[in-house]
Amino acid sequence: GEDLKEIDSLKDRITKLQLRQMRMLGKDLSNLSLKEVQQQEKQLSESLLSVKAKKDQLLMEQPEHSRRQVLHTEGLTRQIYELRGFHTPSERPKPMYLEYYPIATKVSSATNGTSGSDGGCNSEFDKTYSDVTLHLGQGYHVTTFERGKQSRGSAEA
Structure with a gap:
């Protein structure tokens, strides 16, 4: 009944989407009129411009992203050194007390x-x-x- 109609409708939709995908990839252009081919070309050109704009945006953001990653990494490294009790030579406190380490011998x-x-x-x-x-x-x-x-x-x- 109604379920079979829905299944047939979905199968038909899948077939149309697969054909559209093939045409977007430049394949299976048979049975297209000149006007349809021109529309396809226009759509692909607009898509290409969109992809190029996104690529340019990502290339412009890349140095800033890298700079933020470097700063973050430096901060984490500094935290690790502080947690482990290490200091950079300029930050290292000079000992103001006597240090004694006995040597245990058997x-x-x-x-x-x-x-x-x-x-x-x-x-x-x-x-x-x-x-x-x-x-x-x-x-x-x-x-x-x-x-x-x-x-x-x-x-x-």
């Missing part, structure tokens, strides 16, 4: 067979090399002590 005790990190000098390595670094205030110097040796270097921030 020491074996021959008497009880245990090992720990009490910082004692029970091995030949510990007796020979013991590094201590001291940072004081702005424009500090690094002094490293090794048994029997002392070296001093500048560590300007």
Whole structure:
């Protein structure tokens, strides 16, 4: 009944749209009169002008879009560095306090067979090399002590 009419109507519409698409692509132009071909040409010319205008608009917007992307990326990079505690050299705060980082070493005790990190000098390595670094205030110097040796270097921030 009515459903079959609707199905036939939709099939007919699909066929007409497919024919129109083929003609818009410049194919299947048979059975067109001169006037219809001229109308088709005019429509395609207007479509082409529209496409070119959109392309020109996008080309004009591209540098601004790229500039905004660069600024956004720089902002995100800055946030990452700040969140991780990094600063650019000009922003890096100079330490105003003493920093001490003990070196944990495993020491074996021959008497009880245990090992720990009490910082004692029970091995030949510990007796020979013991590094201590001291940072004081702005424009500090690094002094490293090794048994029997002392070296001093500048560590300007």
